[in-house]
Amino acid sequence: KLDLVVKNESSNDTYEVEGIDGTELEEFAVPRGTTRSVPYAVPSGAATHKVKCYVPGGPSTIIDLTAGGGSSDAARTETGSPEAEETEGGSSVVPHADPDPEATSIAEVALDIADFRQGADEQSFTITNQSGFAVDLGGWSVVTNAATAQRVGLPAGVVLAPGQSVTVHTSVGANSATDIYLNLPPDLAAHVYTPGDANTGFIEVVSNGEPGFFRYVLPAGPPGG
Structure with a gap:
């Protein structure tokens, strides 16, 4: 395997x-x-x-x-390799839906991580479901430091319909249909991710079950705010 x-x-x-x-x-x-x-x-x-x-x-x-x-x-x-280009973010919001009980393979899931933003007290980014079915984020975790394998589980019950986005915040707050909070300490919430760093220069969303992950490498330069 x-x-x-x-x-x-x-x-x-x-x-x-x-x-x-x-x-x-x-x-x-x-x-x-x-x-x-x-x-x-x-x-x-x-x-x-x-x-x-x-x-x-x-x-x-x-x-x-x-x-x-x-x-x-x-x-x-066959017809030329896809060209590598600079990454950029984006998000959209559509109504919620129930997860597809038959969509059990990690290979069927497509999550887009984008729109990283640096705030005074937190950092944030969006997760968009690009699958053809609804996905419950409760089966996934966000890596906050690759060197120490630290991760924070996403809450069960936040279900993204195809094309739907949710904003993930590193700060403390109440979860909703459009916003998820990792509830990290105030002295860490604004400094979780650092573009260019080997361990914190990317955002990674990891499956809690079947092996698999999605990674978004933070672009160089000042993030949006």
């Missing part, structure tokens, strides 16, 4: 990743400016497994995963 990690540095496009030519990898999306880790159970026996990464209606790349007798990854481009 291995973890496929796909980083999308585009500022506009969502990448789609899927197994082809008999490779049993369920299709999943990687929103702009995020990194996704999805587990893949490699079948026994020597074989080459093909994974396609593409922008719908745009360029695509085929990755050959070779298992058995050693391993190597070789990629060939």
